[in-house]
Structures are given as structure tokens and as C-alpha cells.
Amino acid sequence: MQIITGKAKIAAVLGWPIEHSRSPLLHNFWLQRHQIDGAYIPLAVKAEDFKDVIQTMKAAGFKGCNVTIPHKEAAYQCCDIVDETAKKMGSVNTLWFTEDGKICGTSTDGDGFVANLRDAGITLTNKKILILGAGGAARSVAYSLLQENAQITITNRTLERAEQLVQDLNSGRVIDWQSWTKELGSFDLLVNTTSLGMEGKEDFQFDLQNASKNLVVTDIVYVPRITPLLKAAEQKGLKTVEGLGMLLHQARLGFSKWFGVDPIVDHELTEFVANSLKK
Structure with missing residues (x-):
């Protein structure tokens, strides 16, 4: 069993609703595989609370997050720095927080x-x-x-x-x-x-x-x-x-930004997440 400590790196996925998300499964699979002291958690966040939650996460030491429906456009508005892909989309699905307090975002879909x-x-x-x-x-x-x-x-x-x-x-x-x-x-x-x-x-x-x-x-x-x-x-x-x-590959950049490892998508991960779809 993976044990996290007070030094754990924490990331999350934010949505409303969030119960359907498979992102916690795949990110925590990678954390376990690479024996990283960290966790990735689902957070059900209403639209009117989104911006406050992002600021709270940054202040609490989260490394960043994924965002899903209905928050992708709001997440874009929260960013201090976005890349050309995000500018073209007008939305982001991946945020990470820099050491100097900046919120960076991109769209990896x-x-x-x-x-x-x-x-x-x-x-x-x-x-x-x-x-x-x-x-x-x-x-x-x-x-x-x-x-x-x-x-x-x-x-x-x-x-x-x-x-x-x-x-x-x-x-x-x-x-x-x-x-x-x-x-x-x-x-x-x-x-x-x-x-x-x-x-x-x-x-x-x-x-x-x-x-x-x-x-x-x-x-x-x-x-x-x-x-x-x-x-x-x-x-x-x-x-x-x-x-x-597509779901698995779009997650790789965020994991790399938050946890410092570039993970791979392979048969073991695919079948692990696929089995959850049957339940």
C-alpha cells in the first residue's frame, strides 16, 4: 500500500459533478507504479465556488489540478500564463502552480x-x-x-x-x-x-x-x-x-508537471482503467 507523508505532492480533479471521473484511478495508478509520495483526489466544486477553490488550493500547497465540465473556461480565466494551444481553445483542462505563485494552464485533450x-x-x-x-x-x-x-x-x-x-x-x-x-x-x-x-x-x-x-x-x-x-x-x-x-494520454503532461515523472500509457494501465468502466 502506498503511504503518503507530510511531504506528499497533492493534485486534484475539479468538476460538478465529479463522480464519473476516472482521472483519480489513472493518476493514483501511476503514483503507485513510481512509488511517489503523493495523491490525486476528486473535488466536487460548484461553478460559483471555482475561483475561490483554485486560490485556496494554491495557498494550501497543491501542485495543480485537472478541470472538467463545467469549469474549463473558468479555469482559463484564472490563469496567469497559458500556452498557444490554450489561447486557441479559450479553455484549459490542466493547471499547475509555480513556486512564485503563478497559475499556468494548457489544454491537453x-x-x-x-x-x-x-x-x-x-x-x-x-x-x-x-x-x-x-x-x-x-x-x-x-x-x-x-x-x-x-x-x-x-x-x-x-x-x-x-x-x-x-x-x-x-x-x-x-x-x-x-x-x-x-x-x-x-x-x-x-x-x-x-x-x-x-x-x-x-x-x-x-x-x-x-x-x-x-x-x-x-x-x-x-x-x-x-x-x-x-x-x-x-x-x-x-x-x-x-x-x-485519449483519456490516458491527455493526463501525462499534468502528471509530469505535478509529480516530476513522465509516465507511460501501456496495456496494464489501459486494462486497469477499462475494468473500472464495467462496474
Whole structure:
């Protein structure tokens, strides 16, 4: 059993609600693996209390935190220093506190998404990619794909949001939600960034009959681990990449900042977190 002392390094994840978060599982797994004197805890924080909690954590000696719904934009506003990725997102999911009292932030979701694809052997340069959705997750994914010199197309049930995202990114094109299945044959990668297909959410109605045999399909949803979209793609014989790896990879930078070790994502960690999804 890992024992922590008065010198322990402490980090947290803040959200409202927070019960669903798997971040404590994976970070404490890494702490145990590397025998680090530290802990990572979940904190349920209401929106109106968020800024006060961040200041209290900093004063109490926390190393930093992750933030999830609904705090990512508020966390951005709390930062003294943000990188170019965070500026483009207008939100952050990872904060760390410097010794001179500064709050630093970044968004690691997009990099986690790309790292997950790399693990699966997927190359992105010059690939034609269709992104379903135009929310915060789509913004992170699209921005990181553009850094890989991929060609992106956005489709969303509300067309105006897709058009705004393309305008903000100054790259890509938009197609109508009703027509994306008809155009699948022209894409190398299909990415679902919406909540469609997530356990407890509305059903996902789609048709993959026009997909090319080389299309790769990935979903950032990881509950269920094999979403309806991934299941349909597998039945058609297409290569798929599940979303759990994105969750694991996006956590690495924060862990490194807080605890001083760059952890790895491997089969043991993946299965440990995946088993929790079944409970």
C-alpha cells in the first residue's frame, strides 16, 4: 500500500459533478507504479465556488489540478500564463502552480487524441479527416490535427457552430449534417467528438455504407468502450481506434508537471482503467 507523508505532492480533479471521473484511478495508478509520495483526489466544486477553490488550493500547497465540465473556461480565466494551444481553445483542462505563485494552464485533450492515434499506428499528415461535432472537444481535436498538417472537414447538427469553428481555426471546410454519410468515401479518418453513442445519451443514427475500405474510425467517447459507431465500423471490417487512450494520454503532461515523472500509457494501465468502466 502506498503511504503518503507530510511531504506528499497533492493534485486534484475539479468538476460538478465529479463522480464519473476516472482521472483519480489513472493518476493514483501511476503514483503507485513510481512509488511517489503523493495523491490525486476528486473535488466536487460548484461553478460559483471555482475561483475561490483554485486560490485556496494554491495557498494550501497543491501542485495543480485537472478541470472538467463545467469549469474549463473558468479555469482559463484564472490563469496567469497559458500556452498557444490554450489561447486557441479559450479553455484549459490542466493547471499547475509555480513556486512564485503563478497559475499556468494548457489544454491537453487534442494532444491526447493525436497520441492515441499514433499508438494505433495512424499517420495524419495530409490525411482527409471528417470531424463530427463542433463543441469544445471538436475544437481541441481539430486544432491538434491541423498541427499535424491534416486536412479537416467539420459537420455538426447546428451548421452555424461548425462554420464558426472553421472560421476560428482559419482552416477547414464545413459540410451539412444530413450529407456526411454520403461523402464518407472521400475521407481517410472519421472522428466522433459528440456525445452521440455515449451511455445514457441519445441514440446515434448513421450509415457507413459509403465508407472506403481504408477509412479509419475513432470515437472520443469511452463509455461504452466500444461505441455504436465503432461497433458498426468493425462489422464493416474497418480499422477502429477507441477513445479510452485519449483519456490516458491527455493526463501525462499534468502528471509530469505535478509529480516530476513522465509516465507511460501501456496495456496494464489501459486494462486497469477499462475494468473500472464495467462496474
